[in-house]
Amino acid sequence: MRIELAFSDDIALVRLSGKFLAGSDGPFLRQKVVDLIDAGSRKFVLNFEDVPYIDSTGLGFLAGSQKAAQAAGASIVLASINPHVKKVLDSVQLTQFFAIASDEAAAIAKLRAAAAEPPSPAEKAAKTRRRSPSTSPQSGQES
Numbered sequence: 324m325r326i327e328l329a330f331s332d333d334i335a336l337v338r339l340s341g342k343f344l345a346g347s348d349g350p351f352l353r354q355k356v357v358d359l360i361d362a363g364s365r366k367f368v369l370n371f372e373d374v375p376y377i378d379s380t381g382l383g384f385l386a387g388s389q390k391a392a393q394a395a396g397a398s399i400v401l402a403s404i405n406p407h408v409k410k411v412l413d414s415v416q417l418t419q420f421f422a423i424a425s426d427e428a429a430a431i432a433k434l435r436a437a438a439a440e441p442p443s444p445a446e447k448a449a450k451t452r453r454r455s456p457s458t459s460p461q462s463g464q465e466s
Contacts, residue, residue, distance in 0.1 A: 335364045
């Protein structure tokens with residue numbers, strides 16, 4: 324498994340290639356997404372165009388990445404999923420947890436369109452929970 328990282332404005336494009344098999348690939352890639360979230364990225368396209376096969380490691384990566392993204396208020400769109408990968412996602416009922424686009428351009432458009440929509444009540448609540456008094460400095464001086 325190889326990973327290539329690029330950006331389209333504020334959207335992280337994570338391009339995967341090769342078979343997604345058991346081993347260190349899943350944890351490494353999940354950590355890469357977490358590191359990008361920690362660095363401030365909130366929009367991700369996971370491009371599966373060059374991934375012919377996925378096993379439980381890949382599924383674990385996807386589930387872990389989605390969980391981390393949701394906790395951070397980030398969005399992930401899966402792009403260019405071939406019939407085998409889609410079948411595996413469907414078989415374990417993970418498809419319903421992801422936005423899926425036909426290709427990378429459609430995924431980018433989907434993320435940009437979602438950013439233009441007002442936040443849902445759940446997103447507003449998550450944002451409110453992330454705020455704390457220590458992150459909102461207040462000065463006692465008037466300008």
